[in-house]
Amino acid sequence: MxxxxxxxxxxxxxxxxxxxxNKETQKFELVVEEAAIVKDIFDKYLNGDGILKIRNYLNENNVLGRNDYSVGTLQSILKNIHYTGDFVYSKRRNLSRTKKKKTSKDEWITVENNHPQIVTNQDFLMVQDLLKKKNRAKPENLDKRVSGNQFLSGLITCNVCEHSYYHGPRRNGRGVKFDYYVCGGYKTKGxxxxxxxxxxxxxxxxxxxxVSVIEILKLDKVMEIYNETANKIQDxxxxxxxxxxxxxxxIKTLETEKNRYLELIIQSENQILIQEYEEEIQKRITEIKELKEVIKSKGSTDETLNYFKKLKEEIKHTFEVQYNFNKIIDLGIENVGGIFKHFIDNIRVQDDEQCKRTELDIQYKVGIPELKLLQDIKPVIEIFDNETLVQNTNHNSISEMLNQAAKNYQVCVYEMEYAPPVLKKR
Structure with missing residues (x-):
């Protein structure tokens, strides 16, 4: 290499x-229409247009028949030294199969004037200086994805572009910063x-x-969810x-036919007939094998059906003691959001600009894994339902119980094939 x-x-x-x-030289050659766009992107950036403005221009004008240019794409273009005509290799070094580390310029392999140039070296260096200055001026780059422990991380999906929502800060007119979930498609592509x-x-x-999850976790609500989905799943x-x-x-029929042909082989002395009987036997053996594979791949459906029939009893048993779920709010979303998010399967978002509102389609799920999760966190709920226990319990102990409950839930989900979700609009 x-x-x-x-x-x-x-x-x-x-x-x-x-x-x-170029397949013969294994070197780059120009795609004229695309190269013109690259040059235009560099020129606009040098003339003071920001990445967002350039992105919006490209998408609004459907340049090259596309409306999905993203901030990340433009950043990659503006930082790509290959547009100067130089070929550069070994800018990163593999530390492992998944980790890489940037190398110093001394370690780079550079071949100057290796292929057609789209932007001059001077323009490229000026763009790099501008990128660094803007990053220093705005350290909390709005287009940088911020990881966090948000309650709904990974659950919100845009109903328009199917992108996930992620954490992105915004500032109001007074400069006050608020944390938002924002559509990844709108944020990066406009x-x-x-x-x-x-x-x-x-x-x-x-x-x-x-609060809506806590409202769902009441016996009448859970039974309503069960009744809405039980018949469909059982059917x-x-x-x-x-x-x-x-x-x-x-399979039984094929086995009987196979045995009948075996008897005919034993009784016959005609080699032509024996060969035909053997072929018929082989056809049935092949079909029997295929049918058994299909049955095996489906698992034990009758056992699953019997297990699902017990779900109603599981629900009633879980809620025999009236849990005071409101007490769990005292722990705060940052501590138990990771637990209660398991009761939400998906949230789909649709803006209604005419009415200035947002509609959420929320799909809750209350199946056997979620019921077992409730049973696992019951001791924590009992602690917060008893002021004396709250005073005598270490907060780290509560966190450990919640973490263990979350681990048990993942194991239960892995082992269970069926859990009845139901769609509810909020």
Whole structure:
């Protein structure tokens, strides 16, 4: 690979936007239409346009028939030294299969004037200086994804572009910063790609969903959810069971036919007939094997059906003692949000700009894994239902109980195939 790099030959992957790969020389050559866009992006940035403004221009004008140019794409273009005509290799070193580390310029392999130039070296260096200055001036880059322990991380999906919502800070007119869940499609690619531009205030939406889960975790609500989904799931399981029974009956028939041909082979002395009987036997053996594989892949449906029938009793048993779920709020979303998020399967977001509101379609789930999770956190709820226990219990002990409950839940989900979710609008 070093020898190929020293010859300025591409080492695999996708060529940068604006180039294609010459299969004979293994070097970059221009894609004229794309190269013109690259040059335009550099010129606009040098003339004072920001990355967001350039992105919006490209998407709004549907440049090259696309409306999905993203901030990340433009940043990659502006930082790509290959547009100067130089080929550079070994800018990063592999530390492991998943980790890389930037190397110093002394370790780079550079082949100057290796392929057609799109931007001059001077323009490229000026752009790098501008990028550094803007990053220093605005350290909390709004387009940098921020990780966190938000209650709803990974659960919110945009109904327009199917991108996930992620944590992104915003400032109001007075410069006060608020944390939002924002649509990844709108944030990175702009309005032509997605028009769900209204963010969700994290401090508000987390609290709303947190309280809604507590409202769901009442016996009458849980039974309502169960009754709405139980019949559908049981019908599906019964269909699976019926299909399996049909296949089992077919196997019995094939076994009988196979044995009859075996008897005919024993009784016959005609080699032509014996060969035909053997072929018929082999056909039935093959079909029997295929049917058994299908039955095995479906698992034990009758056992699953019987197990699901016990769900109603599990629900009633879990709620025999009236849990005071409101007490769990005292722990705070930051501590138990990770537990209660398991009762939400998905949240889909649709903006209604005409009415200035946002509609959320929330899909809750209360199945056997979630019921077992409730049983695991029961000791924590009892602690917060008893002031004396609260005073005598170490907060670290409570955190350990919650962490263990979350681990048990993941194991339960892995082992369970069916858990009945239900769609509820809020």
């Amino acid at each position: 070093r020898n190929r790099a020293l010859r300025g030959q591409f080492l695999g992957g996708v060529p940068p936007f604006g180039f294609t790969l 309005k032509p790609y997605c028009n769900n531009k209204r963010g969700l205030r994290i401090d508000r939406i987390d609290e709303i969903l947190f 599906r399981l019964k269909d699976d069971l019926s299909n399996q029974n049909t296949k089992k009956e077919r």
